[in-house]
Amino acid sequence: MKTLLKFFITYGIYFIFVLLEIGSLILVVNNNHFQRSVFLTSCNSFSATLYKYNHRVIDFFSLIQVNKELAAENVDLRIELVKAQNTLVSLAQDSLSFNSFPSNPEMNYSFYSARVINNSTNKLLNYITLNRGKKDGIEREMSVVNPQGVVGIVKAVSNHFSVVMPLLNSQAQMSCKIKEKHNSSDIIVGAVKDIGSLKWDGLDYRYASLMQVPRHVEISKGDTIVTSGYSDFFPEGILVGTIADFEKSSDDNYYKIKVRLSVNFKTVSYVQVIDYKHRKEQNELELHAEK
Amino acid sequence: MRLILSYTIRFLLYVLIQVLVLNNIKFLGFINPYVYVVFILTLPMQTPRILLLFIAFLLGLSIDIFSNTLGVHAFATVFLAFIKQPLSNLFAPRDNYESVVPSMKAFGANSFVKYAVLMVLIHHFVLFSIEAFSFQHVGLLLFKILLNTLATLVIILSMERFKSKK
Incomplete structure (x- = not known):
């Protein structure tokens, strides 16, 4: 006490x-x-910095959820895009309005979002497995795209999964158009040069070859390859790739064209499955006509 | 008793002069001499330090109340009072400095000027730093501190000179 x-x-x-x-x-x-x-702001800047670092850590764990939401939003936006295109086309045909369709039947698509859960690029017959199946509305022969371009076609469907045959499958073949060099976007306007058939040669996952393009067509490096819309799988005008290289062989009537694929099949993770609503009707009609 | 009364009157006088006259000078826009510190400077050496602190707080607070800067002058003046004794010991005459009242006469002109410069500079540095509350504009802050210190010193030293002549 005394010392105190x-x-x-x-x-x-x-x-x-x-x-x-x-x-x-x-x-x-x-x-x-x-x-x-x-005084308050200096306190606030301290807490704000703390929160920033906290968010950096926490954000990482919510990335999966965010990715899912973004994929779903992409699908919605694509549907909106098709709707907008339909109205655009119907407006363009204004002068024929007495017999035009409310919307073009061949542009009647709907989209499903899916995630790639299995993938290979190094085999001759590569397949991609998606996490959506029959119960989600996926059916055989639907086409599969991602924002970069064409991925493939649905080959088999179970209740919860589906298997896609990508372009990187030597059995896959696709009708494509060559268009003039153009800023890359999904729908490409510009003169169509010719139509060819795209096939993967089984070597490099980045390149495929385009066949049956006759020698007289003038093509150049950088021309874009888009879907033709003639096969019943794909809507017209989806980006496939660009011409990387081509050569004329002396004993052949056709070019050998090397196409740089726009989709990076090694990293593909979220895709959209396109449902063409009138596919069955079109198929039946075409079969009927052939008889 | 007479001493307490005389210091009380001086306290009030300094506050009034500061608030009514000097705070209205604003020469060149930012020169505002704070002469009231001379009250702390010239308190007798043997004043108990605790009493000194409370007087300084009261003095600063009175200035604050009149100039709407609550706490700023109180902070600076309490700080000044805290360092007053060790600093004045440095400059006070060696013999019987316990009974000395700091002034030009008692300290000698040379020592008193040094003492005043140091004290006023420290007080103004603390005062303007607290007022600015950040070192964002250090250049302007130092400029203000130096100019105001100069203005305050001119007034304080001429007052002391006048007193010592008498």
């Missing part, structure tokens, strides 16, 4: 000094707007 008193007598002056200074500082901060705002 002694302590206070020797050091009391410091306590009182600190006390008075703290008291004045409290007065300063509480009663002057400028100092208060500065």
Whole structure:
């Protein structure tokens, strides 16, 4: 007790000094707007930095959810896009309005979003497995795309899964158009040069070859290859790739064209399955006509 | 008793002069001498430090109340009071300095000027730093501190000179 008193007598002056200074500082901060705002902002910047780092960590764990939401949003946007295109086409035919369709039947598509859960690029017959199946509305022969371009065609469907035959399958073959060099977008306007058939040669997952393009057509490197719409799987005008290289062989009537595929099949993770609503009707009609 | 009364009157006088006259000078826009610190400077050497601190707090608070800067002057003046004794010991005459009242006569002109310069500079530095509350505009802050210190010193030293002549 004695030492405590002694302590206070020797050091009391410091306590009182600190006390008075703290008291004045409290007065300063509480009663002057400028100092208060500065005081609060410096506190806030500290907490804001803390929150920023916290979010950096937490955001990582919510990426899966965010990806799913974005994929779903992409599907919605694509549907909107098709609707907008339909109205655009119907408006373009304004002068024929007395017999035009409310919307073009061949543009009647709907989209499903799916995630790639199994994938290969190094075999001759590659397949991609998706996490959607019959119960989600997927059927055989639906076409599969991602924002970069064409992926493939649904070959088999179970209740919860479906298997896609991608372009990287030597059995897959696809009718394509060559268009003039153009800024890459899904729907490409520009002169059609010719139609060919795309096939993968089984070597490099980045390249495929385009066949049956006659020698007289003038093509150049960088021309875009898009779907033709003649096969009943794909809507017209979806990007497939660009011409990387071509050569004329002396003993052949056709070019050998090397196509750089726009989709990176090694990293493909979210895709959209396109449902063409009138596919069955078109098939039946065509079969009927052949009889 | 007479001493307490005389110091009380001086306290009130300094507050009034500061608030009514000097705070209205604003020469060149930002020169505002704070002459009231001379009250702390010239308190007798044997004043108990605790009493000194409380007087300084009261003085600063009175200035604050009149100039709407609650706490700023109180902070600076309490700080000044805290360092007053060790600093004045440096400049006080060696013999019987316990009973001395700091002034030009007692300290000698040379020592008193040094003492005043140091004290006023420290007070103004603390005062303007607390007022600015950030070191964002350090250049302007230092400029203000130096100019105001100069203005305050001119007034304080001429007052002291006048007193010592008498």
